[in-house]
Amino acid sequence: MGLMTFLRNRAGYILIGAIGFAIVAFLVGDAIQVGKPFWAESQKVVGSIDGEEISIDTFGPKVDQSLAQFKQQYGGSGNAQMQAMAVDNVWNGEVASILLGKEYSRLGLNVSSDELFDLMQGENPSPLIVQYFGNPQTGQLNRSDVITSLKQRAKNPQLNQQWSLLETEITKQALQQKYANLVRNSLYVTTLEANDEYLNRNKLANFKYVGLDYASIPDANVKPTEADYSDYYNANKKRFENPAETRSFEYVSFSVSPTKEDSLAVKTQVDKLAADFKTAPNDSLFAALNSDVKVPYTYLSKGKLDPAVDSVVFNLPAGSYYGPKFSGNSYKLIKVIDTRFSPDSVKASHILIDPTKLGGVDKARKLADSLKTLVQGGANFATLAKQYSVDGSKDKGGDLGTFTRGQMVPEFENAAFDGKAGDLKVVTSQFGVHLIKVEKQIGSSKVAKLAYVEKSLAASNKTKDAAYKKASAFLSEVKDNNFSELAQKNKYTVGVADKVTGSQGFAPGLDNPRQLIRDAYAADKGDVLKEIYQMDNSFVVARVTGINPKGTLPLEAVKKDIEPLVRNAVKAKQLTEKINAALQGAGNIDQVAQKLGKPVAPVQNMVFANPIIPGAAQENKLVGTVFGSQPGKLSKPVDGERGVYVFTVDGFSNPAPLANTYKQKEAMMQVAAQRSLGSAFQALQDKSKIKDNRVKFY
Template sequence: MGVMNYLRERMGKIVAIVIGASLLAFILGEVLRSGSSFFKGDSDALGEVAGEKISYKNFQAQVEQAKQQSGQTNLSGQFTSYLEEMTWNQDVSRVILNKEIDKLGLVVTVDETNSMVNGNNPDPQILQYFGDPKTGKVDQVKFNNFKASINAAKADDPMKIQWVQFLEQLGTNKLAQKYISATSNGMYVNSLDAKDDYENKNKLANFKYVTLDYASIPDNKVTLTDDDYQSYYNDHQYQFKNKQETRSFDYVSFSAAPSKDDSAAVKGQIEKLVPELKSTTNDSLFIQINAETKAPLAYKRKGQLGDPQLDSVMFNQPNGFVYGPYFSNGSYKIAKLIDSKVGPDSVKARHILLPIGADGEAAARAKADSLKKLIQAGKSFDELAKTYSIDKQSGEKGGDLGTFGRGAMVAEFDNAAFDGKKGELQIVKTQFGIHLLQIEEQKGSSKAVEVAVIDKPVTASTKTQSTAFSNAQKFLGALTKDNFDAEVKKEGLIKKTATDVQALASSFQGVDDARQLVRWAFKADKGDLADQVYVAGDQYIVPVLTEIKPKGTLPLDAVKKQIEGAVRNHVKAKQLLDKFQAAENGASTIDQVAQKVSASAVPVQNIVFANPVIPGLSLEYKVVGTVFGSKPNKLSKPIEGEHGVFVFSLDNFINPAPLANAVREREQIGQALAQRSQSALFDALKDKANVKDYRSKFL
């Protein structure tokens, strides 16, 4: 129920929502403020950016605020890690941008701030929250009333504090825009750039090629030497830059997932409830006492029951029918059809929402009853809604809630709206207060059912968990630094590998909630066994650290296994190059070369430089690049490609029509460059800022 969610926030929290709305504000943070006063000693230093420390205490406060704004109560470890990563990036960007802005002497003047708030072209956030949808402009009456309430508020009023923070945030955004504009304005796309880009996308090449695949030489016919590895490594060293330290470890996991006995036990528990569910006269109370998921009772149409099994059964049974036990979404369930009826598919309604204040529910109901009598006597519902309703979003529209389907509102409101009659005024209590509801229109007709569902999740018993832990503990006790693989084989277990795990990871391949295990890995040395059995979700894990990859350019030993396939292809390429060179001796056409190497000359049509894909072979950058630098009807030299060694002969180019609008092409290229430049700019500034990350010591 969208309007009800809005009521939770009320008008006083509108600014808090605004603050979080801007992407730039989220990335760049509190640029206007100096962070130095927060930092008191290295023990609180979560990291350093250009010599400035980032406070762990301040960082945690920001993470907690982000958790609250997420609106979720039970946050997973993975989602928490995401919030922590975003907050860290925000802090790093704040420090970097602050220093760059100071260097350039950029400021936001009072006049600029006033223009963003009160000018003819206000900031989009002002328009978003104070705009009139009909005119597309700021509703000045609404905005002036808001500002008047702000001015009248005390200095420590949360609403006033949030408004001040919002104005600061507008300044932050403006400074960021100025800085980005200052850097992006230095980029220029000329006519030659536009012409080259146009031709790269539209000039076509037609050619024939012959290829000898690397797979044509068996791997066991190739011997790789240290020189082969070193030569490849030297030529491709730029590919082996590790942005942050990673660690790899082998491990064995012992599952504590629910067993068949656990499942049978839960099924037995739910079966015992079947007679009680059939006989109970208070279904709502029975749900509250026995169900794991305590959903309120509400009428629902077909497709809204949550379980396809219920949809196929409950609409054709008499009241009191009990279905189950059945298994769904990790739980055993039973369901009872309490009632069924035919009602409208959708309702158009309006309401006036009154708070239940210190005087209690009776006073709120009395006020609703007075308003009801005024409306029945001819008073305008619209005017009363604008004056009295605490649901300001609908109140400003005369209480209008629009048209909604069954299940869109909370159960009490939903039942009143769908069970009542057109034009009827009802007083309804919900978790949000007392509603004076008027049904304006009802459309359609379909059957709806009220179903009580009792669920019991299947979880691992203490016995199952204890057995898994004991097996893991026994395995750990038998290990030495040299016998991990032997013990795995002896016990008939499966060894798994976590590869290139980062210091702040809370999970790795197939394993969630593994933060403690990862922390161990980053304290251990290569070859170390675990000091304990680690718990990750429903798994008990025993690991051994196998590899440490430090930050920076990795040495050959660290990537030797990774590059083995590429090195082998490079060695094979030398043999295939020799074969092609011999075949080209005395040959004048691509077909003659193909015949000599016992292959076929394959024709390809309409290849463009900007998409260097050879049909059936995927990307071949070097081959296609060479094609576009060639002349027609000449045999190419052998080329070492991604899938094999190639020789080609260009038939012809098909040039596109002359570029009709160079200005538009330049604008499109410029826009693409501007978008890429922002992230590239901050990457470059981060490298220059010498960012030191100590988060793994805290998180």
């Protein structure tokens, strides 16, 4: 009966609950059926900026593109730090795009069609148009090239896409310039401000002081109390603003450096390679199969190899063999196949023909040969390039500008550098068939074709396994609260990484820390991370020691950092008491100095804008107090950066009245204008709600 009564009384609630559950199940089921559960979308959010979410689907490709640009700019295959730079670059761009876009809309800023026309092909071209269509030597815009390219836009989908991207960037730059002008035009310098700045830089003060250095009291004699820490913290809270969340961790690194046995094994392998290399029937194939570092089998100029072998190799005749030579962390074996003198750079044009559009390489070469005959007969190469070439350079008549060795594919490079000015050459590369016109060759220096083998001195698997076992044993034994003690017991060195941001690509002592940093951001303070992290030459076990949230850091988070400053504040109190005792009954600075047993230090021609005391330090508080004092009076003690001071002002020398207030204002306006856009953007960020989840993805 009890159960039946309960069901009757609660039937309405049960029914409502059942219907609610059915609705949720229907929605979830529908979401699952279409393959996009509602919770899955939140897992794709890299961050949100003022309410607008950024998906990894759009953010990721932009990072890849940015990373590719960095690789091209700096070289290499891209490391953790370069990846972090790319992620930061894209993130900052997204923040700027969203916040500034909203600001443009709020202010009613836009770029009209007439303005865009003028920026693209009118009398006031965008710097981007000048960059792409300007003459590299004169800097002058070739407007006819712009118009020709715009006419071809409708016929070429790839060119149309490039123009669309360029229009977007031109519009973005124009809007930013309008916004910057608005911000600059809002700045104003008053006559009072101009006169104050003039006085601060030209009024001179002469004074004498006596100082007691903080170093005169041994640190061991000063024990700051909790009240001392609290007083300093409360008086300097603005210093402890944390612009972004950071984590701190400690770690033990288990080295994987090669042992003596590893070195001997590699040396034995290299000696065998050297013997085989000397008699190898195919030098280029042998090098490609056996070298840890791939050096192109083509002519190289001096300065491209390791300095330890570069100068030697380029002094050897063709047919010579050099090595094994150990330098850096690897052995080098080199055969000099050929040497010659070659141009330092070449200026060339080309017509690129796509074999797939003509039915094969043979037909493409036949067309190239026909075009070559036409040019030899007097036809204009640039005109033919615009008509037949599929390369982006066709809009410039096939002009590729001037390039050095290593910038073109080998087939193209060999044709351009091995010929002479005026040559017309037909070559086939991975991009298609080229008709090359060698316009000009510049300079001449020795080049060498080398077969190059490099073997790195690396740790053996046995050495790696031993280091990994040590790391595993430490990880299995360590607890959240005994990390340092256990490391000390095992005589392991504990490394420390403080205030690491979520997007940071480096950490002290660690060469590849991204996964470690990501896991640290998913852990709590005191947690030992459960993974053994592999760096380039070590295995690492780590523990999170601190989490500093965005905003004002609490006293405990900064206590260790401010300890020296708090100690100096305590010393300042002690030294102030000592100076106050010396001031009792003293009529001048000399009497104070005599009581303190310190010399009087004179300072001549001090300016407010440059508060550096000769032979001492930058003492802002002392100099500021000097300029606010009356001549001839003994000051009260002033606690500065390096010690506590007492002074007397001898006098001030005022400059001549400001002759040109307008010029002074203009100079101050220029300085303010340089900072204005950055300051305005920072203000927009401070007022916006920005959530950064990048650490979950990178």
